[in-house]
Structure formats: C-alpha cells, structure tokens
Amino acid sequence: MAQTGPDRVRNTTVRAFRAAAGRLQAASRLSRTGRVTREVASATEPIPDGLVAVVKRDCPTCELVVPVLRALADAGAALCIYSQDDPAFPPALAVRDDRGLETSYRLGVSTVPTVLRVQGGREIARVEGWDRPEWEALTGAVGLGPDLPAYRPGCGSRSAEPNIAADLAVRVGGVLASRLIAPGELEDEAELCFARGWTDGLPVVPPTPVRVLAMLEGTRRSPDEVVAVVPPDLVDCTVEKVALNAVLAGCRPDYLPVVLTAVEAACTDAFNAHGILATTWFSGPVVIVNGPIAGQIGMNAAGNCLGQGNRANATIGRALQLVIRNVGGGRPGEVDRATLGTPGKFTSCFAEREHDSPWESLATERAGLAPGTSAVTLFAGGGVHGIADQQSRTPESLARTFAAVLRVVFHPKLVLIADAILVVSPEHARVFCDAGWSKARLREELEALLTLPGRELVRGAGGIAEGLPEAFAGADLPKFRPGGLLIVHAGGTAGMFSAVIGGWASGAIGSDPVTMEMKP
Amino acid sequence: MSRILLDPTSERVTTTRPRAPRLPSLAGRRIGLLDIRKPRGDVFLDRLAERLAERGVDVVRFTKPTFTKPAPLDLRRSIGQQCDAVIEALAD
Numbered sequence: 001m002a003q004t005g006p007d008r009v010r011n012t013t014v015r016a017f018r019a020a021a022g023r024l025q026a027a028s029r030l031s032r033t034g035r036v037t038r039e040v041a042s043a044t045e046p047i048p049d050g051l052v053a054v055v056k057r058d059c060p061t062c063e064l065v066v067p068v069l070r071a072l073a074d075a076g077a078a079l080c081i082y083s084q085d086d087p088a089f090p091p092a093l094a095v096r097d098d099r100g101l102e103t104s105y106r107l108g109v110s111t112v113p114t115v116l117r118v119q120g121g122r123e124i125a126r127v128e129g130w131d132r133p134e135w136e137a138l139t140g141a142v143g144l145g146p147d148l149p150a151y152r153p154g155c156g157s158r159s160a161e162p163n164i165a166a167d168l169a170v171r172v173g174g175v176l177a178s179r180l181i182a183p184g185e186l187e188d189e190a191e192l193c194f195a196r197g198w199t200d201g202l203p204v205v206p207p208t209p210v211r212v213l214a215m216l217e218g219t220r221r222s223p224d225e226v227v228a229v230v231p232p233d234l235v236d237c238t239v240e241k242v243a244l245n246a247v248l249a250g251c252r253p254d255y256l257p258v259v260l261t262a263v264e265a266a267c268t269d270a271f272n273a274h275g276i277l278a279t280t281w282f283s284g285p286v287v288i289v290n291g292p293i294a295g296q297i298g299m300n301a302a303g304n305c306l307g308q309g310n311r312a313n314a315t316i317g318r319a320l321q322l323v324i325r326n327v328g329g330g331r332p333g334e335v336d337r338a339t340l341g342t343p344g345k346f347t348s349c350f351a352e353r354e355h356d357s358p359w360e361s362l363a364t365e366r367a368g369l370a371p372g373t374s375a376v377t378l379f380a381g382g383g384v385h386g387i388a389d390q391q392s393r394t395p396e397s398l399a400r401t402f403a404a405v406l407r408v409v410f411h412p413k414l415v416l417i418a419d420a421i422l423v424v425s426p427e428h429a430r431v432f433c434d435a436g437w438s439k440a441r442l443r444e445e446l447e448a449l450l451t452l453p454g455r456e457l458v459r460g461a462g463g464i465a466e467g468l469p470e471a472f473a474g475a476d477l478p479k480f481r482p483g484g485l486l487i488v489h490a491g492g493t494a495g496m497f498s499a500v501i502g503g504w505a506s507g508a509i510g511s512d513p514v515t516m517e518m519k520p
Numbered sequence: 521m522s523r524i525l526l527d528p529t530s531e532r533v534t535t536t537r538p539r540a541p542r543l544p545s546l547a548g549r550r551i552g553l554l555d556i557r558k559p560r561g562d563v564f565l566d567r568l569a570e571r572l573a574e575r576g577v578d579v580v581r582f583t584k585p586t587f588t589k590p591a592p593l594d595l596r597r598s599i600g601q602q603c604d605a606v607i608e609a610l611a612d
Contacts, residue, residue: 167524179527189525198528207526235530244528275588326528509557509586 045096047107050078051139052116054098054109057089059155062113065130066090068145077139084112084158104159105168111154115139129154166210176212176223176240193248198326200318200346204248215243218253219260220520227260228267230328231274232335237263237327242319245326249319249347254297255312257518259319261376262287262349265516266320272511276380276504277330280337283504283511284345286381286421287317288488290363291374293518294351301351303492306384306423306499317349342383350490353426357489358433365439366486367515374518379421379486380504380511389428390496395435398428399442402498403449407479409502413457413467415477419484419503419513422446425491428498439487450479481506486513543605550578552603556587561611568607582606 053069055062073079073093080096083089084104087097098104107116111128117138118124127134130152135144159168169175183192189206193199205211216223216239223240230237239260246259266273266285276283289299300310308314324330332338338345354361354371363375387405392398402422410418424432432442454475459467468477484506491498504510543549551572553565569579580602584591599606 170526171524176526179531181525181527183523183525189523192525196529207528209524209526212526230530233530233532235532237530241528241530244526248528272588274590275586279588322528327530329530329532505588510588 046121047103047118048078048080049118049120050080052080052082052107052118054082054084054104054107054112054114054157055090056084056112056155056158057086059112061130061152061154062089064148064152065113065145068130068135068148069093071144072139072141075141077141101159101164101168102172104157105165105172109157110160112157113154114157163208163210166208166213169213170209176209177238178212178240178244197331198248198322200321200325202346204322205250207244207247211247212240212244215247215251215253215256216240218243218256221260228264230263230267230323231330232277233327233329235327235329237267237323241327242323245322246315246319248326249322250311250315251319252297252311252315255316255319257520258287258289258293258297258312258316258374258376259323261516261518262316262320262378263323265376265378265514266324268514270512271378271380271514273324273328273330274335276511277324277328277336279504280339281504282338282340282342282344282382283380284342284348284382285317285320286344286379286501287320287349288362288377288379288421289316289349289351289374290354290361290369290377291518292372293374294354299349299351301353301490303494305350305353305490305492306348313349313351314347317347320349321345321347342381344381344383348381352488353490356426358429359439359487359489362486362488363515363517366513367517369515369517375515376518377486377513377515379419379501379513381421381501382418382504383502384423385500385502387498387500388496389498392496393431395432395437395442396445398431399445400449403446405500406446406450406485407452409479409500411466413461413464415452415457415468415479416481417505419480419486419506421486421488421501421503423488423490423499423501425495425498426489426493427496429489443485443487446485447478447480451476452479546572546575546577546605548576549604550580550602552580552582552599552606554591554599554606554608555581555583556591556608556610557584558587558609558611561587561609564611565607565609568609 069081069090070093081093082096082098082103084098084101087095115127115138116123125138127138132144132150136142158164171180183189190203193204193206198204219239221239223238225239226236227239227242228237242260242263243256246256251259265271276285294301297312299312330336352361362377363369364371366377369375387401389398389401392401406420409420454472454477455461457468457477458470458473459465461467553569555561555565572579582595582599
C-alpha cells in the first residue's frame with residue numbers, strides 16, 4: 001500500500017533531515033582541528049534560548065562584528081553562533097556548523113549577520129546587519145563595538161541563494177511530496193536518469209528542486225492537486241509529478257498549463273490512453289493546440305510545425321509521453337506492445353495556424369469554444385503521411401486528391417475503423433478559400449468522395465485477401481464515421497503539400513479525439 | 521551541500537503475487553472462455569468450447585466490451601465467482 005501524501009511528505013522530510021544531520025556531524029568531526037573545540041551541530045537540535053547569531057566568514061560585516069560577539073560572550077551572554085560557511089569562524093568562539101544551512105533556513109535568515117533573541121524556543125526579536133542602537137536594544141548591552149561605525153548593512157544569507165533556497169525548501173521545508181534522490185559524488189546526473197529508466201531514449205533535464213519549483217510557477221494549481229489517473233498502472237497523478245516530467249522533457253514553466261491539460265485530456269475514458277499505449281498499432285498521442293497560448297509560448301504552427309526545432313512543440317508532446325511512462329508505468333516491451341511504433345511516440349505536438357486560416361479553428365468546430373479560448377485536442381495518431389498536389393487549382397480537383405490519400409488510412413479496403421486528421425497547408429487552403437468553400441463544404445465533398453462501393457472493399461476484391469466480409473458487397477460505405485475526420489490548418493506558406501495523420505481504432509471500441517479547454 | 525533530484529515516477533512498489541494453483545484436471549470443473557473482442561477470437565473460442573464440451577466440461581462464455589480497454593471490474597469479479605479457470609482469447 002502506497003503511503004498517503006502527508007505521511008510521505010513527513011517521512012521524506014525526516015529521512016532527508018536525518019541524512020543531513022549525518023553529513024553535518026561527519027563534516028564537523030573532520031573540521032575539529034586546532035585548539036578550539038566546537039560543538040557538533042545537529043540539524044534537529046533545538047534553537048537554544050538567549051541570543052542566536054547567524055554569520056558567514058565571506059561577509060565583511062560579519063568580520064566587523066566579531067569583536068562585538070566576543071565581547072558579548074566574554075560578558076557571559078547566552079550566545080549561540082551559527083556559521084554558514086566555516087565552522088572555524090569566528091575564531092576562538094563556540095560555533096555551530098550550519099554549512100548545511102538547515103538552521104538558517106528554518107530561522108528564515110535572509111541577511112547575515114542576523115541576531116535573534118529567543119525565549120521559550122520562540123523568536124521575540126531580530127536584527128539584521130550591524131546597527132549599534134538595535135543591537136544594544138536586542139542584547140540589553142551598552143557600548144557595543146565602540147570602534148565600529150554605527151551602521152553597516154549585512155550580506156545575503158547563503159540559504160537565500162536561488163539554487164540553495166530551492167534545495168532547502170524541498171529538503172528541509174518539505175514543500176514537495178516526491179521522493180528525494182541524492183546522486184553519488186561521482187555520479188553523472190544525466191546517466192542517473194537513464195539508469196533509473198526515466199527517459200524515452202533521449203537525454204532528459206535532471207529534475208533538481210530549483211527546476212521543479214520554477215516549473216510549478218507556471219501554474220496556479222496546487223502541487224498536490226490530482227490532475228488525472230494515468231494508465232496503465234492507474235496512478236493518481238499530481239500537478240507536481242506532471243511538473244517533474246515537464247522538467248525532464250525540457251519544458252519551460254509557461255508550457256506547464258498546456259502539458260497539464262494534455263495529461264488530463266489523454267487520461268479520459270474517451271481518449272483511452274491505455275489502449276493507445278497497449279496496442280500493436282503505431283499510435284501515440286498527437287497534441288494540437290488552439291488559442292492564444294500557442295503564440296504566447298512560441299509554438300510553431302508554420303513551416304516544419306510537424307517537425308523538429310521548436311522547443312514548445314517538441315517538449316510538450318514529450319512531457320505527456322514521459323508522464324505516461326514514468327507515472328503511468330507505460331513502457332515499450334511491457335504494456336506498450338507496438339509492432340513498429342512511430343517517431344511520433346517521442347513527441348507529437350503542434351499548433352493550428354489560426355491567424356490567416358480561412359476556417360474556424362479545430363477547438364471552435366469540435367467543442368464550440370469561442371475564438372480566443374486556449375484549448376488542447378488529443379488524437380490517437382499513427383504517423384504523418386504527405387499529400388502532394390501542385391496542379392489542382394479548383395477545390396473539386398484538390399478534394400479528389402485529398403480523398404484518394406485519405407482512402408488509404410489503415411488500409412485502402414477497410415472503412416469505419418480509424419479516424420484521421422487532415423492537415424491543410426496555406427497554399428492548399430487558399431484554393432478552397434478563393435472558391436468560397438467552408439470547412440463544412442470541404443468535409444461534405446470528402447464524405448461524398450469517400451463513400452466507397454462495398455464490392456471494392458470485400459475480401460478478395462482487387463486480388464487482396466484483406467477486406468470486409470462478403471455481406472457488404474452490395475452496400476455503399478463511408479470511409480470515416482461521422483466526426484471522424486478532423487481538419488486543421490497548419491504549415492508554411494510555400495509548398496502545395498498537405499498531410500494526413502492516420503488514427504487508430506476509433507470511437508467506443510478505441511479512442512475518441514478529446515478537445516479540452518486549458519486551465520491557467 | 522549535496523545535489524538532490526526529485527523522483528518523477530509514481531514511486532509505487534509493486535508486489536509479486538503467486539499464481540493461483542493449476543487445476544490437476546478439468547473434470548467436473550467450470551471453465552470460463554473470455555472473448556476480448558479481437559476479430560476471429562470467437563472462432564477460436566467456439567472451437568475450444570466444442571472440445572471442452574466433448575470432455576464434459578461446463579463452459580461459461582464472457583465477452584469484454586472492447587479489446588482496447590482492460591476488462592471491467594464487474595466482469596472480472598463475475599468470472600472469478602463463477603469459474604474455476606478462465607481461458608482468454610487474443611486472436612486477430
């Protein structure tokens with residue numbers, strides 16, 4: 001039985017804390033040289049009552065206040081000093097080693113020196129930097145640092161440095177629930193990701209705390225919110241786990257809302273990500289993005305939009321597949337039984353070219369979403385097949401070309417099995433636009449052209465054993481079910497080439513395309 | 521301070537369960553035949569049903585709604601309650 005969230009957070013934090021304490025004690029033993037005997041710091045040690053000072057050697061103001069700290073100690077003040085970078089600093093004083101910075105983090109120190117007055121285990125006053133009147137008020141001493149200037153600002157606390165702060169938030173603060181993994185001293189992080197099976201075969205970005213926390217800035221959703229139940233293992237997947245896999249995939253934080261929506265849409269019963277993964281067919285999730293988010297995050301809807309080279313296109317599709325692999329447990333050779341697969345299973349994601357499209361967008365057409373709404377459509381795609389037609393100047397002719405290529409989806413003699421996406425390029429779309437053909441008109445014409453005589457489809461027809469049972473010989477049958485042909489406008493402005501992305505078993509027996517509005 | 525990575529997996533620990541003991545014989549047993557809805561799976565199972573019936577085995581037939589999704593829980597429970605063993609047909 002898996003641990004529940006809060007227990008896991010607590011245990012992770014406790015484990016991390018114990019590990020940190022062990023490292024600190026070892027470090028302290030190593031540094032216990034010279035004539036000064038230092039106390040062994042422990043990360044779990046309570047903060048003592050009295051005065052608590054946090055300093056670092058690499059801070060001129062901390063150097064400046066050493067005589068003041070010494071005078072306070074000599075006067076018998078209950079003074080506990082934590083050093084962030086050198087347990088031998090300040091010299092000849094009892095110093096607690098806080099190179100691990102756990103104490104600095106827990107005390108919320110942002111500047112050094114910081115001096116606190118602690119009473120009954122609680123902070124009652126705090127001074128940052130050197131400020132004689134404030135130090136005197138806090139300590140109750142008078143005439144402190146007579147040779148010092150009255151005021152000097154402090155330096156930044158090491159615990160507040162960005163990378164370190166993120167590590168501390170995760171390791172000490174327990175702000176995330178995921179298990180912490182400490183690579184060995186000589187272990188390469190990229191190799192660790194391969195060795196643990198986290199990758200799709202290409203290198204991934206190691207998920208460090210600073211990267212994961214930065215990724216989570218990309219959404220308003222809480223890290224512990226469950227986004228979806230991910231197949232095949234049917235695991236509750238949190239925003240945090242999606243963010244982690246988005247880091248692996250190379251996403252920027254502003255892509256995260258798109259990834260979250262794609263994960264949610266993929267894990268619906270209608271889309272059936274389990275079947276798409278498990279099938280021997282080629283299919284993988286194709287992600288089509290509509291609305292302003294595509295431009296805001298720099299997605300490519302133009303030249304080579306189905307190809308490589310655009311970070312958002314490349315990593316959003318990849319992040320979805322990594323969620324299915326790492327969270328859902330879907331791996332090739334295990335539940336993924338593809339005979340051949342397709343390069344699109346690494347990533348398959350593009351945006352619709354909306355700004356000069358002659359037609360309503362896919363999201364508007366399929367889900368009735370108002371233009372200007374950001375949305376994601378998931379399709380179980382099996383690969384891209386090109387359509388060349390450089391001669392057609394009438395919509396009737398070009399529609400016939402499209403129909404001829406669409407007929408071969410799955411098999412030229414099989415109908416009503418797979419859906420398809422028709423990606424119409426700008427130069428082809430112009431032919432329909434100039435003739436005043438709406439998207440509905442094009443679909444209507446294609447449906448007519450793709451209503452096929454059963455005698456051409458039955459087993460044995462054309463000398464091909466594959467086909468429909470003989471009983472269908474007298475029927476006229478549509479290639480695609482109603483709604484099974486998706487039409488999208490995308491691509492570069494040069495080239496009378498469009499594309500077909502063939503689908504997989506469609507509808508209730510397989511997969512329905514799913515369009516979902518994006519949440520921020 | 522040492523480096524840390526966060527685990528991107530489900531962190532689930534799977535347990536291995538032993539297989540149910542094999543039946544020493546089919547005599548007097550009730551055997552389920554599960555058609556997962558792959559094409560021609562029924563052809564295979566029809567023949568199997570004939571052969572089992574010849575041996576006096578009590579056969580119960582089941583069908584998944586679609587081969588692309590796991591069998592619904594109710595179906596799995598029903599098979600478990602009614603049968604001593606099940607034969608699942610893949611075909612194509």
